[in-house]
Amino acid sequence: MSEILVLVDHADGAARKPALELLTLARRLGTPSAVLLGAGDTAPSIAATLVEHGAEKVYCADASEFADYLVVPKVDALEQIAQRASPAAVLVTSSAEGKEIAARLALRLDSGLITDAVDVEAGESGPLTTQSAFAATYSVRSTVTRGTPVITVKPNAATPEPTAAAGTLEEVAIAFSPAATGTSVVSRAPRQVSNRPDLTEAAVVVSGGRGVGSAESFAVIEALADSLGAAVGASRAAVDAGWYPHSSQVGQTGKTVSPQLYLANGISGAIQHRAGMQTSKTIVAVNKDAEAPIFDLADFGVVGDLFDVLPQLTAEAEARKG
Structure with missing residues (x-):
């Protein structure tokens, strides 16, 4: 061969x-x-x-x-x-x-x-x-x-x-x-140390969008991600608002991911975001708006407040580890 x-x-x-x-x-x-x-x-x-x-x-x-x-x-x-x-x-x-x-x-x-x-x-x-x-x-x-x-x-x-x-x-x-x-490397800086997997390589990605509401509130996204051994992503709206770094942006102007499981939380599902995650094997969406476009793409959806849903999911994931 x-x-x-x-x-x-x-x-x-x-x-x-x-x-x-x-x-x-x-x-x-x-x-x-x-x-x-x-x-x-x-x-x-x-x-x-x-x-x-x-x-x-x-x-x-x-x-x-x-x-x-x-x-x-x-x-x-x-x-x-x-x-x-x-x-x-x-x-x-x-x-x-x-x-x-x-x-x-x-x-x-x-x-x-x-x-x-x-x-x-x-x-x-x-x-x-x-x-x-x-x-x-x-x-x-x-x-x-x-x-x-x-x-x-x-x-x-x-x-x-x-x-x-x-x-x-x-x-x-x-x-x-x-x-x-022709092009030389003039300096190097160490990457920020994180126990989370690289966003583009992760098998599971937990992302937050405009519905998260603030940088501090991304703690609920991070908690779920850590319970699942997942990477943390963010929509362009969340990044533009300064809630999460651009290096974690998923979308047409961010990174493209294709994990086994993608959890979209408080993300409407605009085409810009879909371009970066639509090839994910299984997509789960949590959003208060039952008409959000993300539900047209999701394999499973929860209509509800992410601040009610995600802590329960995190607790269940932690319980199953034991």
Whole structure:
């Protein structure tokens, strides 16, 4: 079977969950091969995790350029590995950086590009993807008809499935292009420490909107999220009001999420918000307005005051933990 290259997204010495999801999807298409760039001393432990999740081969490249400069060094590495391996497809996490890497790679390989896929499967002429278009109003089935398919996949498109693999480790030396040093990193700041999962990767997201009423009242959203091990999201109205940071905004001008469970609280369901969460597997809405558009989208709905409903739900979730 042909190789399927998977660019590994990693942080703090560990492979991130979307990378493991991509390895699971890659097994549908061919033989998964992971591409691990700039992991330094943590490369062996990350590689071991990748092998546990089905990587038959791990291409490993380490150089200061991966940390000191943006995007292009990774494109250089992927291009050179792709030229050597002649893969049937290249899978990349659908993040801001991932989509830029994928676009540049597709241009260099003179290949077709598909972004923001929510599913990937084997087709008659190559990988067949599913995308959500026009604020998730339509599902689009697409396949690349030219070159090596380069596909970015949204987090939570698959459940990581561990499986034993050969896991051959291959060290790769990369010849960086002059463009690799075009944009340098001048400073870094640590992310705010939180015990909650990353919003775009979380299996459960609890969001609050205009109906929450104030920044202080977001405590009821956070309490429910913590009881469920969930990430906290916010609508644009809540963010614009200064109640919650923009980094937690879900919607067309915020982040796109696709969790297993999305709980929308005090959110009317405007198209701007729907564009960021409509591909969630199960949607639950709590709103006092029985005519709120969010109920047209929700799988389950509660017409009621979120300040009455959410504390009961939190208490029930905590009780079931015991």
